[in-house]
Amino acid sequence: MASKIRLEDRECPLSTALGHVGEWWTLLILHDVFDGYTRFDQFQQNLSISSSMLTSRLRTLVANGLLERRAYQANPVRHEYVLTDLGRSLRPVIVALAAWGNSRLDPAARSMILVDAATGVEADPVIVDRVTGRRLDGDDFVFAAGPAASEPFRARYSRESRS
Template sequence: MADRECPLSRTLDAVGEWWTLLLLHDCFDGFTRFDQFEANLGISSGMLTKRLKTLVDNGILERRQYSERPPRFEYVLTDTGRSLRPVIVALAAWGNAQLPRRERSMILVDARTGREVEPVVVDRRTGKPLDDPDAYVFAAGPAASEAFRTRYDALAAKRKAAR
C-alpha cells in the first residue's frame, strides 16, 4: 500500500503503471476507443479494461457512449487527464536525453515549424527551471501530518547546517 499522504505515492497509484502511461500517450495522440488502444498497444483486453477503469475511477478519463446498438464507449481525457500532458512530455524528454540522437524513435516538435524542442519543467511564476535540487526542495504542506512535518523540518535543518 502506498503512502497515501505523499502526493507522489497517490499519483503513482493512479498513473504509475507501465501500461497506463502508454495508454495516456495514446490518448494525447487522439485515440479514444478500446479497439484503437488494444491494436496500437498490443495489450490484452483484460489488462486494457483494468487500466481504463482505473483512469476513469481517478477522473483522468471519462467513459462516453458513442453507439447504442451495439453499445460502444469511448474514453476521453478530462481536464485532470489533459493536465498530465506536461508530465508525459517531461518523461519522454528525459528518456530521449538518455539516448544518442540517432536512437530516438519519437521526438517533440513545434507543430508549426517542425523543429525539435527541448522541454524543461519551470516555475510558473518565475520561469526558472526546477532542475536545481539546491534551489527547489520539498517542504511540508498545509495538510501535512506531524510525521511529514518532522521529516521536512529535519531536512530543512540539515540543509541549513550544510550552508
C-alpha cells in the same frame, strides 16, 4: 499482522500520484489518448495489450477521473474514452518523461520526439516555476512541509534536517 496501507492513505503526494498513474500501461494509454486515440480497439492494436488488461486499466483511469467513458454508437453499444481536465493536466508529466527518456539516447536512436506543431522544430522541454520562470531541476528548489503535513513530514522537511 501488519495493517495494509492504502495508497490514498499515504501522505506523500508522489505516492498518491503514482497510485493513479504508476503502472506503465496507464501512461502508455494516456499517451495514446493525447495522440488522438479514443477507442478500445485502437488502444489494443497500438499497445498490443490483452483485452482483460486494457479493460482493467481503462476502468481504473475512468474511476480515477482521468478519462471519461462515452457511448459513440448505440447498436451495438460502443464506447470511447476521452480525457477529462484532470487527465489533460498530466500531459506535461508525459512530455517530461519522454524527454527524459530521449535524453539518455543517441539522437539517431530516438523513435519519437516532441516538435513545434507549426514549425516542426524539435522542442527541448524543461520544467519551470510558473511564477519566476526558473528551472526546477536545480538545487535551489526543495520540498517543504505543506499546511496539512503531519509531524513526521514536518520533521523530514524542516530546514534543520537539510543542513
